[in-house]
Amino acid sequence: xxxxxxxxxxxxxxxxxxxxxxxxxxxxxxxxxxxxxxxxxxxxxxxxxxxxxxxxxxxxxxxxxxxxxxxxxxxxxxxxxxxxxxxxxxxxxxxxxxxxxxxxxxxxxxxxxxxxxxxxxxxxxxxxxxxxxxxxxxxxxxxxxxxxxxxxxxxxxxxxxxxxxxxxxxxxxxxxxxxxxxxxxxxxxxxxxxxxxxxxxxxxxxxxxxxxxxxxxxxxxxxxxxxxxxxxxxxxxxxxxxxxxxxxxxxxxxxxxxxxxxx
Amino acid sequence: xxxxxxxxxxxxxxxxxxxxxxxxxxxxxxxxxxxxxxxxxxxxxxxxxxxxxxxxxxxxxxxxxxxxxxxxxxxxxxxxxxxxxxxxxxxxxxxxxxxxxxxxxxxxxxxxxxxxxxxxxxxxxxxxxxxxxxxxxxxxxxxxxxxxxxxxxxxxxxxxxxxxxxxxxxxxxxxxxxxxxxxxxxxxxxxxxxxxxxxxxxxxxxxxxxxxxxxxxxxxxxxxxxxxxxxxxxxxxxxxxxx
Numbered sequence: 001x002x003x004x005x006x007x008x009x010x011x012x013x014x015x016x017x018x019x020x021x022x023x024x025x026x027x028x029x030x031x032x033x034x035x036x037x038x039x040x041x042x043x044x045x046x047x048x049x050x051x052x053x054x055x056x057x058x059x060x061x062x063x064x065x066x067x068x069x070x071x072x073x074x075x076x077x078x079x080x081x082x083x084x085x086x087x088x089x090x091x092x093x094x095x096x097x098x099x100x101x102x103x104x105x106x107x108x109x110x111x112x113x114x115x116x117x118x119x120x121x122x123x124x125x126x127x128x129x130x131x132x133x134x135x136x137x138x139x140x141x142x143x144x145x146x147x148x149x150x151x152x153x154x155x156x157x158x159x160x161x162x163x164x165x166x167x168x169x170x171x172x173x174x175x176x177x178x179x180x181x182x183x184x185x186x187x188x189x190x191x192x193x194x195x196x197x198x199x200x201x202x203x204x205x206x207x208x209x210x211x212x213x214x215x216x217x218x219x220x221x222x223x224x225x226x227x228x229x230x231x232x233x234x235x236x237x238x239x240x241x242x243x244x245x246x247x248x249x250x251x252x253x254x255x256x257x258x259x260x261x262x263x
Numbered sequence: 264x265x266x267x268x269x270x271x272x273x274x275x276x277x278x279x280x281x282x283x284x285x286x287x288x289x290x291x292x293x294x295x296x297x298x299x300x301x302x303x304x305x306x307x308x309x310x311x312x313x314x315x316x317x318x319x320x321x322x323x324x325x326x327x328x329x330x331x332x333x334x335x336x337x338x339x340x341x342x343x344x345x346x347x348x349x350x351x352x353x354x355x356x357x358x359x360x361x362x363x364x365x366x367x368x369x370x371x372x373x374x375x376x377x378x379x380x381x382x383x384x385x386x387x388x389x390x391x392x393x394x395x396x397x398x399x400x401x402x403x404x405x406x407x408x409x410x411x412x413x414x415x416x417x418x419x420x421x422x423x424x425x426x427x428x429x430x431x432x433x434x435x436x437x438x439x440x441x442x443x444x445x446x447x448x449x450x451x452x453x454x455x456x457x458x459x460x461x462x463x464x465x466x467x468x469x470x471x472x473x474x475x476x477x478x479x480x481x482x483x484x485x486x487x488x489x490x491x492x493x494x495x496x497x498x499x500x501x502x503x504x505x506x
Binding site: 002003004006007009010011013014017018021092093094096097098099100101102103104108253254255 | 310313314315316317334335336337338339341343345347348349350351353354358361362363364365366367368369370371410
């Protein structure tokens, strides 16, 4: 059992070291949601008043509404960043060090997922702290209650990233995949607007948003920040995390790249 | 017990047969050279031995452990230096080594002890905290060898480890690995397409177009096929090309 623990610690440590060495990544991860919060939300504040909806007990500002979505945006970008790192490691050869470990491959991949998720959480809490200073102040206890929700969402999106990376042949193809994944997931969700507003505009768009797993990730975090529980969101996030993780492990095969090149 | 036993291993990339019915064993504690021209299948064999690729046919045993049935036990006996560098350039020498030690389930204290020992042996102790990016090619290779030996494997695989090095560094690396073999009893499989890296007392395997065309003591093979290694290699590979 201890061998597995030391391996997990080593993988998390490596991801932390790489994160520390890429400080620009930390700041760019914060700039993106802060731009949305400070600029976009300010511009739409007047146009997008938010009626009383769960989990809020009163009218809220638009900035308050979008903070959970922006926190999940950080997790989404980091999940895809982790995927990019996997493709890069595969291209550069450093993946081989991981694969020649005597520990089970599924365990190694799970460690990578957890390491990526933990690094993402640091960025999310840095963003929540800045949002707090800006005036978006969920209950302090909610910040703690949201931790398991944020971790689950981070794992979900990291697993999705890993699954996608298994199908990407080259680094150059990654940008296109990111565009087809990140922006639809984010915009077709409740991150920026409540779903009831979408239903008023278009029924089919509403259903797209309602079925989008990212919507449930955002709602899970939204409820948790206000110390409330959303069972549907939890079930969807948990189920999809397990599904994506299983698929990612099953489809992970380093020789596929070589076999595809030969075909 | 042999260091490595390969039995009837074949592998194909789709329609292209890369390895065909390979069967050989490596004596423990000996320097073995796998020689073959470019495209012979050397790197494919290394990928199979290190379990980067799954076996399609045949069996591989590393220090008595079956790679298919007990991959963890087999990989624990194996240290690998790949042709393409696998060091994280942005991390220091020690950070790279600690990562590898963790992947083999080593606790911090044990890892640091082994890192001290291997860096001393590779004469790289003073470069411990340097970024790998700041090392020259020869030093990077020695860091990779140190890394491959951290978990004290029985068999060290080197896949064209000297590629990209200048002649002096190539020779130094080759001699260094041979010294490990002599003094530590380490079994070594050194793959190369460069004939001058092979010595008379090596166990020699010659691979050509995915088939093992010769195996045995280097001196014996040379005597049987023309006298020099160059002549033997040319004879064996040209005979395969034009039977």
